[in-house]
Amino acid sequence: MTQPPWISRRVKWMTFWLFFANLIFTPPPQANAGQDALRLELGRPLERMIGGGETQRYIIALSPGRYLGVSIAQQGIDVIVTVLDPAGRKMVWIDRPNGAHGMEDVSVIAEAAGDYIIELRAASKFSAPAKYLITATNLREATEEDRRRVAAVYTVSEAEELRSNETADSLSQAVEKFGKAAAAWRSLGDRYEEAVAVYGRGWSCQMLGDYYNAICDYRQAASMMESLQNRNGEAVARSALAWAWLYVGEKEQGRENFRQALQTYQSMDNLRGQGVTIYGIGLTYIATSELQQALEYFDRSLEIRRKVGDTRGEVLTLAAMGITNFSLGRSEKALEYLQRSLELSRTLGGLNIQ
DSSP states (O other): OOOOHHHHHHHHHHHHHHHHHHHSBOOOOOOOTTSSOEEOOBTOOEEEEEOTTOEEEEEEEEOTTEEEEEEEEEESSOEEEEEEOTTSOEEEEEOOSOTTEEEOOEEEEOSSSEEEEEEEEESSTTOOOEEEEEEEEEEEEOOHHHHHHHHHHHHHHHHHHHHHHOOHHHHHHHHHHHHHHHHHHHHHTOHHHHHHHHHHHHHHHHHTTOHHHHHHHHHHHHHHHHHTTOHHHHHHHHHHHHHHHHHTTOHHHHHHHHHHHHHHHHHHTOHHHHHHHHHHHHHHHHHTTOHHHHHHHHHHHHHHHHHHTOHHHHHHHHHHHHHHHHHTTOHHHHHHHHHHHHHHHHTTTOBOOO
16 A cells, blocks of 8 residues: 555654654653662661662671672562762672663772772663562671682773773773673672673673673573573573574574563563563564564563563664664554553653753
């Protein structure tokens, strides 16, 4: 059926606007729920909820030369952890590339006596509230191995900050830092932390456009996580591997790794992970021009993303459904999905085009 010219023009305009809008989201000011710090006690776990825009703080008293280990179990939200010394100076910043599940462990050695602050905030300002569990797991006089562990933590922290800067120079330095961290964790016999560092190196390589080394690192990280029986870590690495294969045009490899990641997420009842990987499978069908099958996967992804409150994911999925319908010659349907995507995107905080 011939598409009316006005519909075709409007679909193309809205498609452009949605991709542009994704770059200029400005979220609304959020209430900071973490102004009052809680006292953290050794061996006493605290379970709390945190959402996008929130910061929560914990205090623990340390004397010089004392080693502190803190464990944060993410249960549906990705958090960033910062440790501040008694003078308020940042000691370390941690955001392992393990998504909304998995551990964010941090280790420091006190240089001065006083109250140290452990600060947590959601990595995404759009995150729906979810639980995490924080525990001070170790507090003792620092040993030589503790010092090596802290040095490895700091190297990972530096690598993550370099990666987040997203310049060619910073990403190249991040690759080197993650490699150094992986070697340090290997010497300490910590296979999990080694696998996370290898994954971070792969992510940095991918951001540089070095897909060959990214694929090698993702494969290694997935294999290590599988041997550790860490299902979330394996699924995260498999999903990243799938995206890398898709970027280099290997659609079948991408689809197979998405399917493996999906099976793992299903075994964990991880709905957010399922929504992302099902969306990825839909994109592989776009790449092979199997548009009706792509729509079926996008529809499944949309249902899950709505269920878990993944609004940004819902925006992207609706946009993909609009573009796919347009490619099938269904301009009015395409316009409907794109309009819904644009309207929903505005609820994330509106658009700032200045």
